[in-house]
Amino acid sequence: MKIKLTNRERRAVMASCVPALMTALGTPVSAMHIMEGFLPQTHAIVWGVVCLPFLVWSFLSIRKIVSQHRKAVLLLAMMGAYAFVLSALKMPSVTGSSSHPTGTGLGAVLFGPAPMALLGMIVLLFQAILLAHGGLTTLGANTFSMAIAGPFVSFGVYQLCKKLKLSRLVAVGLACGLGDLFTYCVTSVQLALAHPGQAGVLASLTEFLSIFALTQIPLAIVEGILSAIVVMMLESFAKPELREIGYLVKEGN
Amino acid sequence: MAHRHSHGSGMLMLDTLAAHSGLRNVSPGLKTGFCVLVLLLCVGASDTVVGIFVALSMVFFMVFLGKTPMCHIVRLLKIPLLFLCVSCLVILLEVVREPLGLWQLKVGSWWLCVTSESLHRAVTLFFQAMGAVCCLYALSSSTPMPQIIEVLRRCHVPALVIELMYLIYRYLFVLLEVQRQLTVAATARLGYVGLRRSVSTAGRVSGTLLASSFRRSRVCFDAMESRGYDGKLAFLSHAPRLRPTHLLAAAAYVLALLGLIFVRKGWLCP
Incomplete structure (x- = not known):
């Protein structure tokens, strides 16, 4: 059943797409949490199972950190609450929407990727229940993209930059920006795998990637700059704490 | 746009609603278990009618049992609506080489098409997600966070x-x-x-x-x-302790929902 459109009608359809696109530009894709109920059951379960080994590993690592110094539990809790509060941060308006940074990349740079998995999951649970960002059935998928994949990339990039002897601020900025970008790619892959069109997974992947790129690429750049400023502030105001968590150990200053 | 609530009290509106909910004297274990079960059923069923049924009944619970003001619920529902619309649009439109389906639009050498299949998928997904979101809201607007943590503690987390x-x-x-x-x-x-x-x-x-x-x-x-x-x-x-009447009401609802799912899936003989 094909509907023939005249040129004029086609133009009308094109024009009617504009508001839709504008909405796309202005949507609260809010750090790319997949919303509640958006993933089919099997996908929800599989992503949860994929997260499980990371969470166990994360739990063991947190237990080890805490048994070595008890104060760390409060620092970790502060970092978790901080990641949550970042979602309330008044952000420079990017493409009309005020999206927010994830904060897990910064956490991975400061604490390493291991504790961030569990911490990120708790924060995501809180965001789902208190803010309705993300959801319970999509908790596994969101944890994987935001609390496991992103922090790992951030941490890797940060270590690499350190090896290359880049300045620390550049390293932090790159690490957090790329971590954010990777989170968005993983989320797009998850969405495309869950809802492939007739043209297959790849076609819908490009669709999701290109629609969300509108908000996520500027956001990633902003998150990189922000994280660099945050670390700069921390170095001038919170040196003892940074030394305590092992971020400033080897510099000896 | 979702983040216009950048001030503290507005940010945690759900937390405030939970503290004032009319359902706060219902056992938190029951509420959590009930909402998670309905959530799983709604997502598992992946069906338009089931989604609408869950969404409407959960809004009904929130308004009449939870005494949550309707204006707050509408404001809450607006948050996911935009994400949902965009994502459903992506699923609705297929990018293919040749025109097919109900509606198509040429963009360069590609075609944006709506097929009956993609239309069905987008509509189902929309209502499935709406049902699930309402279910989540029913939980979080009636159960304060400390009580949920207490439930998790009893689950041996x-x-x-x-x-x-x-x-x-x-x-x-x-x-x-x-x-x-x-x-x-x-x-x-x-x-x-x-x-x-x-x-x-x-x-x-x-x-x-x-x-x-x-x-x-x-x-x-x-x-x-x-x-x-x-x-x-x-x-x-x-x-609050678990009361038999609450348990019975929850069980009755779950049974009704199961019945609806069975009918919709055609697992019951006609």
Whole structure:
């Protein structure tokens, strides 16, 4: 059943797409949490199972950190609450929407990727229940993209930059920006795998990637700059704490 | 647009609603179990009618049993609606080489098409997600977070995780308040005028926030240790008890939902 459109009608359809696109530009894709109920059951379960080994590993690592110094539990809790509060941060308006940074990349740079998995999951649970960002059935998928994949990339990039002897601020900025970008790619892959069109997974992947790129690429750049400023502030105001968590150990200053 | 609620009290609207809910005297274990079960059924069924049924009944619960004002529910429902519309649009439109289906639009050498299959998928997904979101709202607008954490503790989630959850929940309010004050101060000094300056202000605000929260954590630890903290947070919990009538009502609803799913899937003989 094909509907023939005249040129004029086609133009009308094109024009009617504009508001839709504008909405796309202005949507609260809010750090790319997949919303509640958006993933089919099997996908929800599989992503949860994929997260499980990371969470166990994360739990063991947190237990080890805490048994070595008890104060760390409060620092970790502060970092978790901080990641949550970042979602309330008044952000420079990017493409009309005020999206927010994830904060897990910064956490991975400061604490390493291991504790961030569990911490990120708790924060995501809180965001789902208190803010309705993300959801319970999509908790596994969101944890994987935001609390496991992103922090790992951030941490890797940060270590690499350190090896290359880049300045620390550049390293932090790159690490957090790329971590954010990777989170968005993983989320797009998850969405495309869950809802492939007739043209297959790849076609819908490009669709999701290109629609969300509108908000996520500027956001990633902003998150990189922000994280660099945050670390700069921390170095001038919170040196003892940074030394305590092992971020400033080897510099000896 | 979802983040216009950048001030503390508006941010945690759900938390406030939960504290005032008419359902706060129902056992939190029952509410959590019930909502999670209905959520799983709704997502598992993946059906338009089931989604609409769950969404409407959950809104009904919130309004008539939870006594949550309708205007708040509408405001809450707006948050996911935009994400949902865009994502459903992506699923609705297929990008293919040749035109097919109900509606098509040529873009360059590609065609944007709507097929009956993609239309069906997008509509089903929309209502499935709406049902699930309403279910989540029913849980979070009726059960305060500490009670949910208490339920998790009884499910044998490790003590360290429970402790972290309590601490994070507590610090949320502290940090949100500090963040609000910092943002107001920065705004009053024209810190958010222009993109360049607002990026730098946002960075400074979040940097100060993290530095002060790290410092605060040390003070907190000293305070807690001086009161005998040795790695175990003990709270008095007085959770409402489970009542048979509530259990029966929940069971009846789940049975009705199961019946509806069976009918829709055609598993019952006609």
